[in-house]
Amino acid sequence: MPPKTIKPAQHLKPSGQMEEEGKVLASKKLAEPQSEDNAATNDDILRAVQSLREDCSKQFTDTMDAINGIKSDLLSQAQRMGAAEERISQAEEDVIALQHKVNKLEETTEFLRNKVQDLEDRGRRSNLRLLGLPEKMEGSNMCAFIENFLPTILRDEFGSPPVTERAHRVGQVNPNRPSTPRAIVIKFLNYQDREKALRAARKMKELRYEGQRISLFPDLSAETRQRQRQFDGVKAQLRGMGIRYGMLYPAHLIVTHAGQQHVFKTVAEADDFVRSVRTTA
Amino acid sequence: MPPKTIKPAQHLKPSGQMEEEGKVLASKKLAEPQSEDNAATNDDILRAVQSLREDCSKQFTDTMDAINGIKSDLLSQAQRMGAAEERISQAEEDVIALQHKVNKLEETTEFLRNKVQDLEDRGRRSNLRLLGLPEKMEGSNMCAFIENFLPTILRDEFGSPPVTERAHRVGQVNPNRPSTPRAIVIKFLNYQDREKALRAARKMKELRYEGQRISLFPDLSAETRQRQRQFDGVKAQLRGMGIRYGMLYPAHLIVTHAGQQHVFKTVAEADDFVRSVRTTA
Amino acid sequence: MPPKTIKPAQHLKPSGQMEEEGKVLASKKLAEPQSEDNAATNDDILRAVQSLREDCSKQFTDTMDAINGIKSDLLSQAQRMGAAEERISQAEEDVIALQHKVNKLEETTEFLRNKVQDLEDRGRRSNLRLLGLPEKMEGSNMCAFIENFLPTILRDEFGSPPVTERAHRVGQVNPNRPSTPRAIVIKFLNYQDREKALRAARKMKELRYEGQRISLFPDLSAETRQRQRQFDGVKAQLRGMGIRYGMLYPAHLIVTHAGQQHVFKTVAEADDFVRSVRTTA
Known part of the structure; x- marks a missing residue:
């Protein structure tokens, strides 16, 4: 308009x-006399x-x-x-x-x-993130490598080898740490195999392959990982205090302390808890 | 600003x-005469x-x-x-x-x-909702229980036992009806197994397990179930009138009456139909 | 308000x-003389x-x-x-x-x-679009037909027959070309089988079944197909010029020319490239 x-x-x-x-009006003089x-x-x-x-x-x-x-x-x-x-x-x-x-x-x-x-996270429920495997060690067929590799490092957890639908490196090599290999994302055909792998890894505490430390994580969307990372600081404090914790999906911190479970939906809540424990300790 | x-x-x-x-101006008198x-x-x-x-x-x-x-x-x-x-x-x-x-x-x-x-609904296409199984009857391994349970109640429908990826109770026990068990959601590895189970259940009309009535439904998102539930009233009327009906995805009512099929996208349309049938009957 | x-x-x-x-004021005459x-x-x-x-x-x-x-x-x-x-x-x-x-x-x-x-596209990653199979040739069980049909036309690519979760015709018969059969969308249980089928089809260049030409494509969402179709004109020109190209997900054109790879995110960029090649040729 x-x-x-x-x-x-x-x-x-x-x-x-x-x-x-x-x-x-101002200047006008009286009319001339007419007599x-x-x-x-x-x-x-x-x-x-x-x-x-x-x-x-x-x-x-x-x-x-x-x-x-x-x-x-x-x-x-x-x-x-x-x-x-x-x-x-x-x-x-x-x-x-x-x-x-x-x-x-x-x-x-x-x-x-x-x-x-x-x-997005549901679509990744059968996925595993594998960290620490040196680049190129997988050869030319990642799926075949993984189907053989996992039963090897996780010992007798898998009765039969897992079936992988897809497996590939993700992201880019960090130029500041060129020796740190990229993560591998593995999609299992069956969610059960992902769970077996995570359970076995938790049980074994440390996984090593040809001298390299290997870690396994659930695969989550970038957004969920970002939300979970916000708890990294408070997690470090809890570790320092010897307090057990875990993440609940999507990004809640569960803390077990003095026989009680606490679930924190925000970092602020978790920070308050840490402060209160430090004060009373 | x-x-x-x-x-x-x-x-x-x-x-x-x-x-x-x-x-x-008003008060000023004429100047004093000067003669x-x-x-x-x-x-x-x-x-x-x-x-x-x-x-x-x-x-x-x-x-x-x-x-x-x-x-x-x-x-x-x-x-x-x-x-x-x-x-x-x-x-x-x-x-x-x-x-x-x-x-x-x-x-x-x-x-x-x-x-x-x-x-969301597509992600649930291999899922089955199972109602009526008393709480705790599944023991400690729901998947193993279901893989055995379904071929048992559905008889010879499954040539080989179905493979389940996940199975768990959902929701909470209703405090007003504590004896009503929570629903179980089962995710089959293969959509075909879900379809086999639903087909077999339809054929058998009534499923019973240790005296309990068991029902099987497709698993739908909360939104779709909410939309489908809006038709509950008109469905009850159709049942009372002996008219056959079914739901089409996501939430359309299909009615078969006098040799004709009618699809209603809204409850209002379906209500109009019921009224018109009652009037002409 | x-x-x-x-x-x-x-x-x-x-x-x-x-x-x-x-x-x-204007009309008032002087007061009558009082003398x-x-x-x-x-x-x-x-x-x-x-x-x-x-x-x-x-x-x-x-x-x-x-x-x-x-x-x-x-x-x-x-x-x-x-x-x-x-x-x-x-x-x-x-x-x-x-x-x-x-x-x-x-x-x-x-x-x-x-x-x-x-x-949507991820949900279709295990899906294949099959074009050219005459209507009704599949009989009454599409999945069983496909599990048999694919190893037949793709020869020895499949060691064991692929497992299909779903397979059905999509869309409607075009009334202007009633002899053109509708596409078939096949969902494999395992993404690997989809990849095997596409790889084998590429290798064999032309697939024929009872005299009919059969084509296999990845299954993509309507939106992605729409975005890819925008490149159809420039693709036709590239074919005419004997230049190799392919689509990258979701809708980028990759062109190999004079030993170099070019990736175009928009049709305009690709058009510019075609013009520049024509000018220098």
């Missing part, structure tokens, strides 16, 4: 003409007074015209203001309606974001 | 001074008239000054109004642009909500 | 009364002047009253304007806040749209 054109206020014409009349003896007769004077009265009357009329013009302007400005106020009210209503809709949209997208994150 | 400061209207100074002049006989000469009178003329002229000038000041105020108010109207126009345009964007966002989130719901 | 009611500007009453006074000789005495004249002075004074007072009323109006209009300007400022702030939120929402929904599309 183009901006409304501004109507010039009506009746606001230059008032020069009226000022002119004012000067005429022949050159002395002002009373009739002359009365005419002068009458003329002044007429001039004043004329001025008063002009003044009133100007005032009426102004009043008319004021009235139309008041109407213009009224129209503007109605537009403002309409805009305010529209803004409020938009705010409600936007709040609703924010809730919906937050809901969808959580759903999508959950779907 | 802070609210604009309100500029005081210009020229709106107290007009006390001008009123003062008005009173002077010695104490009678007003014509020259005295003419001077008085001239003085009045000058006073009037002065008043008129003052009035015109005031009027010009007011006109100038009106002009600047008109400009101020013009500026305000332009801001309103801009805000109106912005609001319209926002409304379009918000409408688009509402469509997009609705599209995404449906997609996400569909993805 | 209802539109504010427009307050009538104060003091803008009809000024008829004051105009009346103006006419009185008996019917000639105006100087005292008569002075009274007339004094009367005129009083009338003028009265007029001036009336004028000033009107002007003061107007000034008061102007002041209240200025205040009203100030209030309106504050409301505009508030609305402008609200609009800016909304714009930020809406921009954020647009980013979030775009992020979610990509995530959802990716999830």
Whole structure:
């Protein structure tokens, strides 16, 4: 919509003409005496007074015209203001309606974001992240390598070798630590095999392969890993205090202390707990 | 943006001074006669008239000054109004642009909500909901129990036992009906096994295990189940009328009546159908 | 919120009364002479002047009253304007806040749209689209047919027959080409079988079954296929120029030319490349 054109206020014409009349009034001398003896007769004077009265009357009329013009302007400005106020009210209503809709949209997208994150994580439930295997050790067929490798390092956990659907390196080699190999993500055909591998790794505490330390983790979406990493600081403190903890999906910290389990949904809650334990210890 | 400061209207100074002049004009008597006989000469009178003329002229000038000041105020108010109207126009345009964007966002989130719901349901396509199995009957290994349990109650439907990836109780025991066991959700490795189980259950009409009635359902997202439950009332009426019906994914009611199939996407449509059948019956 | 009611500007009453006074001033003749000789005495004249002075004074007072009323109006209009300007400022702030939120929402929904599309495609990673198999040739059990059909046309690629979870025709027969059969979507239990089938089909270049040409493609979401189809024109040109190309997920064109690989994320980029090759050729 183009901006409304501004109507010039009506009746606001230059008032020069009226000022002119004012000067005429001020400078006008009494009319020349009309009697022949050159002395002002009373009739002359009365005419002068009458003329002044007429001039004043004329001025008063002009003044009133100007005032009426102004009043008319004021009235139309008041109407213009009224129209503007109605537009403002309409805009305010529209803004409020938009705010409600936007709040609703924010809730919906937050809901969808959580759903999508959950779907991403569910799609990774049969996946394992394997850290520490030197680059290239897998040869040219990662799946075949993994199906053989896991039963080897996890000993007799697998009755039959696991079936992998996919397995590949992820991310890029960190240029600052070129000897740190990239993670491997393994998708098992059956979720049970992923669980077997994680259970066996927990039981064995340390996995080694040709001198390399190997670690196994569930595979989670980038968002969930990011949320879990926020607890890294408080986890380090808990380790230092000898307190047991674990992560609950998606990113809740579960702490076992003095025979009680505590679940913290935010880092702040967990920090408070650590502080309170330190204080009472 | 802070609210604009309100500029005081210009020229709106107290007009006390001008009123003062008005009173002077009213009270001023004619100048003392300047001739010695104490009678007003014509020259005295003419001077008085001239003085009045000058006073009037002065008043008129003052009035015109005031009027010009007011006109100038009106002009600047008109400009101020013009500026305000332009801001309103801009805000109106912005609001319209926002409304379009918000409408688009509402469509997009609705599209995404449906997609996400569909993805959730797809992720459950190999899942079965099993109702009626008393709590704890499964022992400590739900998967092993189910792989044995299903071929038992479904007889010879499964050539080889189904492979389950996961199986667990869901939800919480209803405190008002503590003897009603929680549902069990079973994820089969292969969708075919889920279909076999549902087909067999439909064929057998009633499943019983150690005296307990067992029911099998497809596993659907909470949203889809919620949408399907809206048809519960109309389904009860159809059952009462002996009319066959079924659910189509995600939440459409399919009714077979008088040799014709009807698909209803909303409860209202289905209600209309029930009413029309009752009327013609 | 209802539109504010427009307050009538104060003091803008009809000024008829004051105009009346103006006419009185203009028409009023000098008072009748009070001396008996019917000639105006100087005292008569002075009274007339004094009367005129009083009338003028009265007029001036009336004028000033009107002007003061107007000034008061102007002041209240200025205040009203100030209030309106504050409301505009508030609305402008609200609009800016909304714009930020809406921009954020647009980013979030775009992020979610990509995530959802990716999830849809991931859910189809074990799926194959098979084109060209005449309608009805599959008989009544599509899965059983496919598990037998694929090893037959792909020769010895499959050591053991693939396990299919689902297989069905998709879409509708095109009424303009009724002899073109609908596509078949096959979901393999194991992604490896999908890959085996695609690899074997690529190796064999042309697949034929009972005289029909059969093609195999990865199964992608409608959105991704739509994005890939945008490259159809440029692909046809590349084929005409004998240049090798392929699609990278989700919809990037990879072109191998003069020993170099080029990846184009948009059709425009690919068009530019084709033009530059034509120019230099």
